Amino acid sequence: MSGAYTIPLLPCRSIDETAEFYRMLGFRTTHHQTRPNPYIVMAREDWQLHFFGVDELDPETTYGTCLVFVPDTGVLWDEFAAGMREVHGKVLVAGIPRVTRPRKRANTGNRAGFSLTDPSGNVIRIFPQQEDTAEPEAPQGKLGKTLERAIVFGEAKGDTAQAIKLLDSTLARSGAEASKPERLDALVYRAELALRMGDNEKAAALLKEVERAELDEGEREAAAGAFATAAELAKLL
Incomplete structure (x- = not known):
């Protein structure tokens, strides 16, 4: 009907x-x-x-x-x-x-x-209302793949603790191997999770690490979204 x-x-x-x-x-x-x-x-x-x-x-x-x-x-x-x-x-x-x-x-x-x-x-x-029909670029490294999983836990399932556990583990083991933009994406999302848990000290430390990142022009362009989100999160501290 x-x-x-x-x-x-x-x-x-x-x-x-x-x-x-x-x-x-x-x-x-x-x-x-x-x-x-x-x-x-x-x-x-x-x-x-x-x-x-x-x-x-x-x-x-x-x-x-x-x-x-x-x-x-x-x-x-x-x-x-x-x-x-x-x-x-x-x-x-x-x-x-x-x-x-x-x-x-x-x-x-x-x-x-x-x-x-x-x-x-x-x-x-x-x-x-509409799906993004553009084929998303698949993450190349372990950290990028973990970030995708962490976002599902943190956003779809509301399991902030599990999202933090996933990111912290992979950042510790494979963070240094990731591309700089990929690492910044992970750090910014981890800072957001810290704020969600009321851990402002952890969030501030992560955002400071993002701020200190040294990138070339191409990397900075690729990380523009991460920097914009970091600036918004910094206002919450």
Whole structure:
């Protein structure tokens, strides 16, 4: 049947807390009720999220999640980040709530998606509507291949600890053998994981190592994305 659509219903521990969080991101409240049960509807342009109140909800263990496909994840991430900076003075990358950065992942059709975790622990997984049809360049070395795996653990599975374990092990064993741009990509992502774990000291040390890297013109061009991400992460320290 044409014209059918679905709307995600997600649990929340407080409809007021949830509404405040999503308003920060550019949503508006289109429905709010407290009786017979707590329920709100948050809308942003053409999409909406519905939330129902659940007593004793644990944000650390909830399984609430949904997929959202948008024309441009980079533009949306920038808008979310601007809202967070306006309210909190920084992008929330650690703890709950938080947002990850858009990254292409090997297990999602090379889509550059990101995840938003709200105060109740719901994970809104955001991807571009179109796959990147350009064939991604396969990583040549051990570190590049490990980085791909670490991104899947850190972003798709939310297993930051395992992503850190993978990267630290390969950086220690094979980091010196990697190309400089590949090593910088790994160091920057490791710094992001450190921030996610609240380890600002580790993140600062990694970003300092990135800053001190000596590269020729070609290597610097290849590492432009890593340097841009490092500069953004440095603002969070």
